[in-house]
Amino acid sequence: MNLAVNIGEKSYPIILEPGCAQKLPEILQQRFPGKKFVLITNRTIAALYAKLLNSWESQLDLKSFTVPDGEMYKNIETWSSILDFMLGSSLDRTSVAIAFGGGVVGDMTGFAAAVFLRGIDYIQVPTTLLAMVDSSIGGKTAIDHPLGKNLIGAFHPPRLVLVDPQFLDTLSPREFFSGYAELFKHGFVGGREMFKFVQKNHESMLSKNADILLEGIYKSLSVKANIVEQDQFETKGLRALLNLGHTFGHSLERFFNFGDILHGEAVYWGIKCAFETAKQLKLMTPENEATIDSLVSRMKMPNLPGAIDPKKIYEYMFMDKKTESGRLRFIIPVEPGKSVIIPDVPKEVIQSVLSIVFS
Ligand SMILES: NC(=O)c1ccc[n+]([C@@H]2O[C@H](COP(=O)([O-])OP(=O)(O)OC[C@H]3O[C@@H](n4cnc5c(N)ncnc54)[C@H](O)[C@@H]3O)[C@@H](O)[C@H]2O)c1
Ligand SMILES: [Zn+2]
Structure with missing residues (x-):
């Protein structure tokens, strides 16, 4: 291929x-x-x-x-x-x-x-x-x-x-599972076909079915290549879509000192938070929300190394280099396979998301 x-x-x-x-x-x-x-x-x-x-x-x-x-x-x-x-x-x-x-x-x-x-x-x-x-x-x-x-x-x-x-x-099962988070993420930013593919094959890929995983890697590479082609230097907003789950994720990684949680593990939690944010902001039609939920709820959530302090998680979001002059930018799913960039999500919304997801 x-x-x-x-x-x-x-x-x-x-x-x-x-x-x-x-x-x-x-x-x-x-x-x-x-x-x-x-x-x-x-x-x-x-x-x-x-x-x-x-x-x-x-x-x-x-x-x-x-x-x-x-x-x-x-x-x-x-x-x-x-x-x-x-x-x-x-x-x-x-x-x-x-x-x-x-x-x-x-x-x-x-x-x-x-x-x-x-x-x-x-x-x-x-x-x-x-x-x-x-x-x-x-x-x-x-x-x-x-x-x-x-x-x-x-x-x-x-x-x-x-x-x-x-x-x-x-590769160890933990590293495999962590890396899969990025492939899974492409299901939310790579168009409806990619969403459907992940929806259909999520468990088969996780259990390393060789043919399906190969197809998943191929599709995932196509999604990333396509986005990079249109926004090589991350100046047009499109490449930023690949950061779905990463504003929350980076903050979790920092909270656990980049040691006890793997990057992809943090991204799973980040995707869950991004979906919860979309729900709170009422950015999805009920039908889209149900479809996206049917995939998000099948995510196997990795164990967290310890208790979360939502206040600290919020604070650390501002230390991410992707934060533009102190403004938080979130990538939020709105339709199966489609996410958008939302700047300035109100603090109360983020706090409520953090308490729902990590309670
Ligand atoms: N440049 C980019 O666009 C981009 C995008 C995402 C992540 N990153 C960077 O990638 C890094 C994370 O990459 P990673 O998750 O591959 O981590 P990694 O390179 O540390 O590899 C994870 C572990 O797996 C081991 N390993 C690698 N291949 C193996 C194999 N085939 N069999 C057994 N063990 C193997 C490694 O030795 C290591 O211990 C971070 O530094 C992150 O910032 C860069
Ligand atoms: Zn990543």
Whole structure:
């Protein structure tokens, strides 16, 4: 299954095929003949996929670099170590970096590629569900800062995304469930057909039915690609729709210090809050409300690591970098497959939503 993100000169293909990782050397030799490659991954993936990595290294002019595993290492020190490695690898401007891992490796490698020798090409080989349906496409690259997540970065689209769903076989059930939140989210912003698909196949995807999951990843990639094509730099309001559930979600993540709750887990709670907000603001017809409810109520809600303080959750919403000059922007579902941006939802509404959802 082939897709593309069509953004003019910088357009890039997405290859989605179970087992395609085995063919990576062939694909790269064809698309980047005679080039030098550097591959960035983390310790967990390097250990799990040592044999695959060896086979890639033996077929390509490729050197690998391994970083520690975890969001806490998505920082300037690790990023700088990647640049050191690149500088010591006799690369030139035509060399190509490969991000082999989840969103953390993808974001850091992309950002290193964005600045190394003023920018080199890179490709994404995502290994988590979140990276497959979300972070590996769209061209956003970043590292975290003690003051907040993803505060330092660049828009730097990859040249190719290679999605092999077989990597999901080794992913932990918790990470799989967390990543699925982003696919599920696309059901609320990706049009009526995507909504219907998620409605019909939600449980099958969660139980990893391979064919249906493959179709879900394909549809999800199409939704994201389509939105990115229309609003590459998030200036037209459209790309913001992908933040459904994220204003609430980021605040929950901050409340639990970004450690005890995974990003996608927070997004499930955020989607529930967004739906409750739509109900309170009476933004849906009774028929649409019932249809959307029939899906939202089937969400398996992840356990929260502790009790919620709704006051703090509200306060932390203003610390999100997506907050525009102190104004909160919410993405709210209004029809199956359609959400809208609502600025300035009254404080009382948000407080009431938080107390309903977290009571
Ligand atoms: N650039 C974007 O547009 C964008 C979008 C969404 C999220 N993000 C970023 O993505 C990051 C989250 O990504 P993530 O959820 O992939 O987390 P992650 O990269 O930390 O991966 C989660 C865990 O799964 C492990 N793992 C990865 N692949 C595996 C596999 N196949 N088998 C077994 N274990 C595996 C990793 O080692 C890690 O421990 C965050 O930093 C977030 O800011 C970026
Ligand atoms: Zn997200």
